[in-house]
Amino acid sequence: MPQASLRKEHFGKFVAAVSKGRKFFGPLECSDGVQLAELSPQDVPAFEYGNFTLPPKRFFLPRSEVIAVHGPGGMAATPPSQERVVLFGVRPCDAMSLTYMDKVFIDETYVDPYYRSRRENTLIITLACRQPAVTCFCASVKGCPAGTAGADIAASDLGDALLLESITDAGHAFLAEHAGLMGKPSTAQLKARDSQHADAGKKMSPVDVEKLPARLQAAFESKTWDDISQRCLGCGVCTFLCPTCHCFGLHDEQVGPVQRRVRAQDACAFPTFTLEASGHNPRTRQGARMRQRVMHKFCYAAENFGELFCVGCGRCIRSCPANLDIRQTLAEVPE
Amino acid sequence: MSTCVSANPYMAKPVTVQKITVENEARDLKTFRLAFVNPADRQAFAHQCGQFAMLSVPGAGECPVGIASSPLDGDYVEFTVKRYATGVVSSALHCLEEGERIGLRGPYGNSFPMTAMEGKNVVIVSGGFAFSTLRATIRYMLAPRNRPRFKTVTAIYGARSPGELLYKDELAAWNASSDIAMHVTVDKADANWKGRQGFVPTVLGEVRPSAANAIVLVCGPPLMLKFTIKPLLDMGFAPDMIFTSLERRMSCGIGKCGRCNIGSKYVCRDGPVFSYKQVLELSRGQF
Numbered sequence: 001m002p003q004a005s006l007r008k009e010h011f012g013k014f015v016a017a018v019s020k021g022r023k024f025f026g027p028l029e030c031s032d033g034v035q036l037a038e039l040s041p042q043d044v045p046a047f048e049y050g051n052f053t054l055p056p057k058r059f060f061l062p063r064s065e066v067i068a069v070h071g072p073g074g075m076a077a078t079p080p081s082q083e084r085v086v087l088f089g090v091r092p093c094d095a096m097s098l099t100y101m102d103k104v105f106i107d108e109t110y111v112d113p114y115y116r117s118r119r120e121n122t123l124i125i126t127l128a129c130r131q132p133a134v135t136c137f138c139a140s141v142k143g144c145p146a147g148t149a150g151a152d153i154a155a156s157d158l159g160d161a162l163l164l165e166s167i168t169d170a171g172h173a174f175l176a177e178h179a180g181l182m183g184k185p186s187t188a189q190l191k192a193r194d195s196q197h198a199d200a201g202k203k204m205s206p207v208d209v210e211k212l213p214a215r216l217q218a219a220f221e222s223k224t225w226d227d228i229s230q231r232c233l234g235c236g237v238c239t240f241l242c243p244t245c246h247c248f249g250l251h252d253e254q255v256g257p258v259q260r261r262v263r264a265q266d267a268c269a270f271p272t273f274t275l276e277a278s279g280h281n282p283r284t285r286q287g288a289r290m291r292q293r294v295m296h297k298f299c300y301a302a303e304n305f306g307e308l309f310c311v312g313c314g315r316c317i318r319s320c321p322a323n324l325d326i327r328q329t330l331a332e333v334p335e
Numbered sequence: 336m337s338t339c340v341s342a343n344p345y346m347a348k349p350v351t352v353q354k355i356t357v358e359n360e361a362r363d364l365k366t367f368r369l370a371f372v373n374p375a376d377r378q379a380f381a382h383q384c385g386q387f388a389m390l391s392v393p394g395a396g397e398c399p400v401g402i403a404s405s406p407l408d409g410d411y412v413e414f415t416v417k418r419y420a421t422g423v424v425s426s427a428l429h430c431l432e433e434g435e436r437i438g439l440r441g442p443y444g445n446s447f448p449m450t451a452m453e454g455k456n457v458v459i460v461s462g463g464f465a466f467s468t469l470r471a472t473i474r475y476m477l478a479p480r481n482r483p484r485f486k487t488v489t490a491i492y493g494a495r496s497p498g499e500l501l502y503k504d505e506l507a508a509w510n511a512s513s514d515i516a517m518h519v520t521v522d523k524a525d526a527n528w529k530g531r532q533g534f535v536p537t538v539l540g541e542v543r544p545s546a547a548n549a550i551v552l553v554c555g556p557p558l559m560l561k562f563t564i565k566p567l568l569d570m571g572f573a574p575d576m577i578f579t580s581l582e583r584r585m586s587c588g589i590g591k592c593g594r595c596n597i598g599s600k601y602v603c604r605d606g607p608v609f610s611y612k613q614v615l616e617l618s619r620g621q622f
Contacts, residue, residue, distance in 0.1 A: 037541070068346060070393035070394065072436075073349065073394075074347070074348065074349035074372070074436075074438060075346050075347055075391075075438060077343050077346050104591055105591060107590070109589070109590075109604075110344045110589040110590070110591070111344070112344070112591060113343050113344075210361075220619070221619070244595060246585070247592055247593035247594065248586065248590075248591075248592050248593070249586045249592065250345065250393055250396070250397060250586050250587065250592070251396055252392075252393065252394050252396040252397075254394055259393050259394040261345075261396075263345070265588075266592070266594075267595065273584075273594065274583065274594065275584065276582070276583070276584045276586050277398070277419040277421055277422030277423075277424075277425055277501070278417075278419055278422075279419075279421060282583065282597075292596075294404055296593070296596070299599070300598065300599035304599055310579075319370065321463040
């Protein structure tokens with residue numbers, strides 16, 4: 001695996017060099033926490049953060065996007081974006097979430113051209129976690145604070161330098177392209193990385209997901225769902241912040257004389273999500289909607305893709321206004 | 336299922352509304368005959384009985400509708416659409432006039448088990464406007480070149496009242512045909528109705544089709560399904576011989592938007608046709 005060391009004092013030059021061919025997004029202290037923001041060479045990146053408030057899915061599935069304009073000859077499709085982007089500092093859990101989204105949007109029958117184009121034109125540089133947040137549980141769901149799934153390049157923060165290790169062909173090419181700014185990592189640096197990675201993994205409390213799909217199936221009609229969901233406000237912030245929640249709707253809107261079709265994020269937490277024109281709604285209760293969200297991630301995804309659609313990022317726990325905790329919810333599923 | 340890796344699966348193809356038929360007295364059921372503007376789109380559109388497509392009215396949006404015409408019908412595709420006051424797209428469709436242009440994408444989903452039905456006695460039980468995809472199936476089976484592939488065809492179809500029956504000309508023709516045993520019924524007769532009166536499950540009990548070497552297709556409102564499945568099971572139809580078509584709100588039609596799942600299955604992609612055996616597994620027998 002090709003390796004390189006980038007001194008942090010050269011980070012601005014690195015941003016400048018990369019920005020010649022791509023938009024560079026990296027961690028920046030913003031009013032609402034550290035965000036993945038477009039960086040200029042003068043910006044001082046934030047290297048100490050648990051995770052970004054928003055998951056990186058917005059770079060691949062924007063909250064809303066115009067996919068076509070209606071015209072006299074039919075629909076004129078918006079061409080998929082070809083913009084080349086680098087995302088630096090993505091946490092390993094979020095990078096892994098993209099490999100799950102790929103299974104949905106790039107399947108063997110129908111490929112989503114917007115998602116695919118953005119994926120193909122985006123280089124992901126992860127930054128290993130030194131200090132997982134109290135809400136993190138990636139290690140329980142196939143992840144790890146230094147995981148490389150979904151990464152083109154995996155970076156580790158070694159204090160005064162970043163250790164970069166390329167994983168994919170695109171990552172190898174990127175490191176080769178910017179080799180001038182980087183040096184060969186020392187043995188001491190490699191050792192520091194190893195002990196850092198080992199330490200980080202020990203800092204998370206485990207969540208029991210073993211036999212979860214079967215337990216959930218058996219508990220489908222359990223009263224537990226209505227009990228737990230008593231506290232749920234149905235605000236949908238868990239779905240908005242979840243790196244694997246990908247439900248959307250296609251809507252028409254009129255802006256001035258232009259009629260266009262928009263794809264916008266939607267969420268199973270909302271009662272209108274499944275409301276049919278006839279008035280029939282298969283999920284009228286909050287408990288049924290919460291069950292759907294939990295089962296989609298921890299049961300149906302396992303059946304359809306062989307993976308749990310949860311990467312343990314903990315955003316849903318941190319941001320729930322009612323303090324619902326998915327770890328506790330899973331523990332409350334009857335045996 | 337065809338592979339569409341290079342195309343943009345969200346783009347509707349332009350179609351012209353060739354003909355609009357008002358089907359019922361309440362005037363909330365219309366059949367739209369649509370013709371593709373581009374011959375290449377027509378060529379590419381190869382559907383099977385039981386599939387659906389997304390109808391797209393610019394400015395209003397899209398909705399899924401079962402295909403009511405047979406794959407053997409001419410250069411058009413037909414859809415019977417019920418208008419709901421709260422249905423944005425169904426209302427927009429009902430405001431259309433002949434000659435207007437809308438969009439269509441599909442066909443989507445699986446189909447009725449046409450191959451498994453070959454060499455078998457086919458029983459069709461239906462109520463209300465869920466009859467549309469079964470009308471496509473009957474038209475397909477009764478086509479002279481297809482009829483020998485199936486044994487007896489028995490159909491029971493009911494509506495609330497005589498004025499609510501769909502496809503009245505075809506019903507009359509099928510009543511007179513020896514290719515199909517057609518049993519039309521209404522929940523409540525009026526003064527002019529000479530036919531059968533009674534709910535679909537009751538008529539099913541009177542007709543009592545044999546379960547031997549048979550497959551039954553059942554489409555209708557959930558209540559009708561509920562009261563039809565039990566007599567079918569009692570008559571000896573096994574759960575994997577009974578097929579129905581399910582509906583859910585949909586947006587993408589291709590298994591991505593996460594809206595229409597029942598358990599781990601998407602109605603748009605894995606359905607809309609499911610055997611009753613699958614319904615038992617997926618939703619514990621609930622429709």
